[in-house]
Structures are given as C-alpha cells and as structure tokens.
Amino acid sequence: MIAYVIRRLGQAVIVMFIVSVVVFGILHLLPGGLVRAQLGPRATPLAVHDLTVQEGLNKPLVVQYGIWAWHALQGNLGFSYKLNQSVASLLGEYLPRDLLLVGVSLLFAIAIAVPLGIWQGYRRNRPDDNALSTIMLIFYSAPSFLLAVCLIVVFNIWTNLLPSTATNFGANVGTDVRVLALPVMALCLGNVSYFSRYVRSATIDNLLSDHVRTAIAKGAAPRRMLARHVLRNSLSSTVTLVGLTLPYVLSGSLVIEALFNFPGMGLLFWNAAQDRDFPVLLGVVLVVTVATVVGNLLADLGYAALDPRVRLR
C-alpha cells in the first residue's frame, strides 16, 4: 500500500514534468513571445530588448526551462503585470475560496446522490424511480450556466432569498454562508444527476448478484441488505468516478464563478484569459493538473479501501 502510494507519487512527478514542459512550450509559442504579450504590439525595440534581457529570454530554451522549473518548485510562478501581483500570491488568495466551493459542492453531491441512487436502484423501474430518473435527466442535460440562471431567477429575482453575487470582492465568502449557496447548488445539481445514475446502476447490478441473494436467504430485511451488502459494493465503483470528476468540477466552476461573480480560480482564469495575462493562466493550468493527479490517486486509494479484493501493487 505504502509502496503503491510512493510509486504513484513518482508517476505524478513524471506527469507534472511533462505537463510543465508542455506549459512552458506554450509560453514560448505565443506569437511575438512573452515580451510582446506583456508590452503589446507597439513597444519600442529597445523596450523589447530590455525586457528580453531582464527576463532572461535570450538564454537557451533548456536553461530558461531550468530556471522556470526551479522557480516554480520554489513556489514562484511568475509575476502578473496586469494585476501587479505575483501569481503565487494570487493563487494563494483565490484557490482556498475555490476549494471551499468545489469541496462543499462535491460533498453535497455525494451526500445526495448515494442515497438517491441506492433508492432508485432498489425501486428500479417503478413510478418513483422513473420520475426521479426524468428529473435527473433534466439536470444532467441542462448546461450548468442555464441551471445557474434558473437558480438566480428563482432564488434571487423572484423570492430574493439568496444573494446572486458575492460582494466586496469575496471578503464575505468565508463569513456569509448565503454567498456560497447558489454557486454550490449550481455546481452540485449536475453532479448529483451524474453520480446518482452511476450509483443506481451499480446498485441494480449488486441487487442481482449472488451474495445479495445469500443475504436475503439469511433473513436480512431490505434496510440491512442495502446497508450491509449493497452500499459499500456500490460505492467502490462510484468513488472512482468522483475522483476523476474532481478536475472537471474545478475547471467547470469557471462559468459558474463568472456568472455569480464568485472570486475563485475560475474567475481569475476568466479575467486572465480576457487580459492575456499568461503567467496567471499557466499557474491555473498547473493547479488543475495537480488536482487531476491527486484526484486520481485519491480515487484509487478510496477504491482499495472499499473493496478488499483490490490490492494496490
């Protein structure tokens, strides 16, 4: 198990290296290079030359990569001239809010989807299952921005129950729970429909399996059968799904954050993309890559924890 984690982390380092090379490559593929991106098309040749030397851009690419990687390892991801702040400090400011948003929405999604999916699997093809399936299909097929707009209309414009945007540039995110409510709901609903569909089919498979028949033959009541003999078995396949969804949720929050003016990484990325603020964009890409790797690892570990047959080697 420990050997497995070490090896997976080793693989993660390799993945990170490749991603960093790609990211670095993109950086230098920009038309006109980094300097033009920062100074704009109308900069004087002298200014271009000065900045080139200052940034070390006249050195060989390999050396430049080495310097960039060394800095990145130390947490120095460059400097945003647009926001006049280091990328690291920007991420440090935006990422926690994002983790809160994504984490809470994922937790809610799982907490709702698992019981729902098990119930639907247990009641498969009965009217209540069909009704729930239809509702879930709507949530699943509706784009998240549409859901978000609907939520704003219902909870803010019609009933004025919840605020539609975070005010004061996110200062109240940690203190006012109501600010989180709508973005969390918008992110969560799509995942609920996605996860619950999975749990439902895993439950149906499990209910038809021999060991559940054995449990019923022992005299287990439905509640016990579901809790002891179906739940854990159905979860093991779902946990993989959740782990793999993590990066999507992180990047999927982009539109939602823009809509709710929620000051998370999505919004940071959105603004940076509009401003052609490349160091920030690249920093976000790196963070999402790390999240992908970590999500995968967590999924595998969770799977092994739930299913004793899986031995991680």
Place this chain on the structure above:
Amino acid sequence: MSQDVMTDPGKRPVLQVQNLRTEFRLRSSTVVAVDDVSLTVHEGECLGLVGESGCGKSTTGLSIMRLLPRIGHITGGKVLLGERDLTTLSEAEMRKVRGNDVAMIFQDPMTSLNPTSTIGVQVAEPLRIHFGTHRKAAAKRALEMLDLVGVPNPRERMDDYPHQLSGGLRQRVMIAMALTAQPKLLIADEPTTALDVTIQAQILDLLDRLREELSMAVLLITHDMGVIAGRTDRVMVMYAAKAVESTSTAELFEDTRHPYAKALLESVPQLTASSSTLLPTIPGQPPDLTNLTGGCRFAPRCRHAKPDCGTAEPTLEELEAGHLVACFHPVGSEPEPAADAPELAAPAPEPVADEAADEPAAELPTVVQRVQAVLGITLEPRPAEPPPAGPPAAAEPVGAQAAADPMSAPVLVEIERLFKEYPVRRGLGLGFGPPAASVKAVSGISLTIRRGETFGLAGESGCGKTTLGRIVAGHEHPTAGTVRIDGKEILRLHGAELRRGRRQQQLMFQDPYASLNPRMRVGAIIREPLMVQGSGNRRQQWERVAELLGEIGLSRRAMDLYPHEFSGGQRQRIGLARALALNPGLIVADEPVSALDVSIQSQILNLMKRLQRDHGLTYMVVSHDLSVLRYLSDTIGVMYLGKLVEYGPADDVYDAPAHPYTHGLIQTIPVPDPKIERTKEKAAVRGELPSPVHPPSGCRFRTRCPLAQELCAQQEPPMQVFGPGHVAACHFPLQPPTTLEPPPGVQLAMTDPRGDA
C-alpha cells in the same frame, strides 16, 4: 433397501410441498417453471431433486424460500413447514423463516459471499438478524461453526475476506453460515457443481455428517446422478417443470420406470464404459415452456412414445408402494419397443435439420434469456436441436485407426521438458528486475500424442492442464522446453509462418456462450479462419462453411443466424465447426462439454468421435471430468500441480492406476449406482491443492497423499514403467513397477534443465 420413508412413522415431515405452481410472467408470455410439484422431506432425511437445466428444480428451491426474482410468482399450492404455509406469510414473517428455520446454500461459492465483508461477520450475521445476539457472542458462535465445518485455523480465518479462500473453503463457509441458526431444513442448490471432484467429495461428506449430527432435513438439488446415488434417501426426477418420477434412491437406480429418468441415467458416461461405442443420447431438446402443445412433455424425445402420449398429459401415479411415475407406458411394464433395436444399429450421421432455421425464434430467445439472466440458470428451449431420424448407434466401433493398434501409430505431438511459470510481482514492482516469486503452472512435462488418437489430460483446477493445452495449441509461450507437431517446432515459428502453422492445431473452448462473437453471424464465424488463412476464394469459402454445417448437423440456413439464436449444444457444435474449418490435424479441446447438460453432452461427445473417425483427427482433450475422458480417450495423462504423475493407455490407467492421486481421483467420481457409492471410502483425496507458487518439495502430491513417507519430501519420484506405455511417478506406487521400455518421449529420470527442482 426399498423402504418407503414416506410412510415411516418414526420420522416427522419437516417440509411438505403440495401442488406447487410457480410462474414467470414475461412481457409477452407466461412460463410455468414449476407445475404441480409435490414433495415431502422428513427430519434427518435427504431428498434429491434431479433434472437438467431449466427443468424447474432450482425454481422449486427458490419458491420454498420465496426468493424468486421479481417476475416469478407462486400461483398455486402450499409450502408447509410444519403447520405453517409459507406461501401465505407476509414478507416480514417470511424473513423470520429464512436463515432461521430454512437455510439455503447456492451453487457458486465464488460469488455467493459478500466480497466486502469478513468471513466472521458473514457467518455470525444470521444470529444477529434473528436473535439480536451481541456481536461478540455471535462471533464466538461463528468461530464454533467454522470449526464444525472443518475450516482449518478458524480463528485466523474469521478476519479473512472471501477472496482469500479457495472455492472449497468458501463453500464450507457458506455451509457454516447456513447452519449458524440451526435450521430445520437446508436447501442445497447444486452445492458442489462449481468444485473439483476431490473437493466435492469432501463437501458432500461434510453435509452428510452435519445432517446426521443436527438431524436436519436436506433438499439436495443437483443435475448429477452420481451425487444422487451416493447422498440421498429419496429422489424426485423433474423434466420440463414437472415431476416425472419419485421414489427411494435405491429403487430409482434398480428399477427406473420413467423413460426420461432411464435415458438420463444411460447418457451419463460411465467409468466402466468402453470407449469404442457411442453413447446413448436423448435426441432433441427439452420443450419450450412458453409454448407447450399438450400431451406428455417428454414424448417428442421418448423412445417409448405411443400415439396416446401426444394427446393427454400423464400424472404422477403410484405404481408400487412409494414409487410414483408420470408415464402412460413406464419402462418395464410393456415389452421394449421394437424400434429400439434399429436405433442402436443406425449409423451415426445426423440429418441436417431444417427446423433449426425455420423458426429463428424471434421472441423466444429474449424471453428465455431474461429468465436465464434473473435466475442464473439455463433454460434450453431454442430452435430445436436436429432430431436425428435414427439416433446414434450405441454399439458401433469408432476411432478405428487408433483402436487397431494405438501403440504403433506415428507420433504427432512431442512435448519435451516443458516449463511455464508466471511471475508474481512483489515489492515496489516497477516492472523490471527478477520477480520475487512465480506460479509454477507447468513444471517439466514430457509426453507424446500419436496421430489419430485422443489424449485425455486430467487433473484438478489449478494443476496446469489448461496452460499445457494452450501451449500445445500455440497460444502461449512456454518458459522452457519444446513442442513439436509433425516434427516442426511450433514455438520457433514467427509471423506468417506462425499463422500458417496455426492451421495445424485448433482450439475448442469450454464456454459455448462466451467463445462465439455475439455480433457475428454463424456463417461469418465459421468462415473467419478461412479468410484469415486466405484459403480459397469467396465462393469456395462459403461452400466450405455449408459443408461444415452439414458435418455438425445444422442446416445451411444457420449461416444467417446469430449465436444467441442457438442452444448451448448447438453453439458447441458451431465451435467445433470453426475448429474444423482449416482441416487441422490436431484439435485441443478444453473442457468441451462441461458447460452442457448430460443429454446434450453425449450428443457432442458422439459428434466428436464421429468427426475423428471421418477425418482422422487427433484430439487433446483437457478435462476435470474423468468419466468424459474415459469415454473419449485412448491415452490418459494425469497432472498434479504442474507435474505429470501418470501417463498411459486409458484402460490401464483407469483399471489399474499406479499413482495414489490417480486412484483418488477415480475414487471420488460419483458413480450413478447407490451400491457402489455407499460402500466407497470417504473423500479419497484429502485437503486442497497447495499453492503453485511454493509447491511442496520432493513429490508435490505428498501433502495430500495417504501413503506419503519421509522419502517423498526429500526426493522427487522418478517415472517408472507399469505396463506397456504406462508410466507413473511415485515412490510407493499401488502396484510393482516392471522393467519394460518406457513409451517414446517419456523420460524416466525427470531432470529440470535449469536445476531448480
């Protein structure tokens, strides 16, 4: 022996099923899966319920437990447990019965235990459910139960998960679990079908012992007449949802009255059967339960059928005290029909049946498949298997060339010092470096197979026999050693040469459901090898396909159908046709009939024999079923944990085995004769197969051998000769060795070329 326990006043009936009727309601039709079945099981008694797939025996068991799938409904009759009628109980009341008064064990111990929960918890669960026993007290009782059913080191096993145990141990755990709450009745649904014969004998002995100790009633559901003969007090034979014969076990085997029961008994390959005759078969298929035409359900397949059999349905009637038969013309009551004799002498070729293609059964497969899927059983009614005009002969010599003088035919396959090891990764396992350990699947096997003969390879699962078969077929590369076919070393071939070489040897698979691509038409499946090998043009290829279909007894129109439109037996025929397409010299058949019912199995075995005779084929048949091997084989090899322990002419090996393992294997096969079964030594092979990662030193069988001594642990026994062409590797053989020459290709001193033995 033919005492009638039904009227025995000393025993109280535990279970009385009266006129039970169970239906499966499908979207477009209703299948009556159990039709008017009545049975009684007394205290301490074992009632056997026997029949082929889809006859309703398992559904009867599930109906008693009310464990039917959603589409199943009990629509008539009573299930009396003592005074209570289980069919009228509410679901909550029924839950108190399940696992408490009545317990059930299922066929597949691999899937019937919860993989995510420990053994201890699962065995204790019935107590927790029914008596609310405290966790610790329940665990203590579970420990006692594990000890009772003979799980070694039960204390350590308590915290194991099911996947850490072997199949035999898991079935013991299932039994422990079923008996924890001390039920009055145990329903055992094919409890040993998924297990090796050696383990089967142990499990059945255990069930016998526990039945006696706990004076429980047992309903034993099985397809195996041998198990019935040895373990039951009374038997009920079912066919197409109906009970056709019911009597005491001794009476059934002595005086079989129903033609189906009789035919079923006859079509089981016997250990004593000569391999030079064809097996008697039951022609055709069981009827389609969605579409019954009235009259006796067995009549279309019955040798004794008269016109009145087709008009009215016979009911169970008491012919003698306690012997019930549902037949208008029971066997023995009338002179044998004259039609019997010509049937037996008729030549084997089966006519090409056009009925098979006439009704592709548009609705039936889906219906049947659904029932199969939910029940986990196989119903066979499909497009009818060709009903042979003259059923195959039972007295005709086959395999003539081989039988003439098997010892002088030229050698086709030479296997020399073959090793196959699969590395097991350990530690950081970065995918390189020497493996920490390996599974020793094949450890230094040398033998030869002669042209035109059938070589049977026997052994328990995990002994390496399938691996050896796959290497010979060229589908796996050995770690060391050579395989020559027709003098050519097949393992040296590469690329185009290898592909051409594969024409010579073809595989026939065990599972007729998984081995045919469900999205390809049958014609395309059979044509594929011809296309791959570029043999002939398009027209010639299709002609060849039609010819092959004729050979296996299917109509040309089968070409346009998909595999799911055929029954298991027909699919196995298609698999055989595909293997035959390229005119191979050698067919490696891995468990060719073990997925099939007895009556269908004998059809396939006869077909294999006929094709061998017509085409001069050489077979290498890998099987755990020694009766099937006895019937098919000229030469037998017995493998144990990667080693060849005995090899020789089939008759010699069966009649006078030299190796204690061979003797044990033969002893444990259930024989359909109560007199033999009752007097047999219990479980002739003890314990379970040791790990092939760390095989025992010296003789690998020594840990389970009743004759083992110190020498066996120190030295690997050399091959010794026990008769013409008959060798075995044992320090203490069951007969004295001779000084005859060994058969060609068999080394007496078995030395490992890499010296790690």
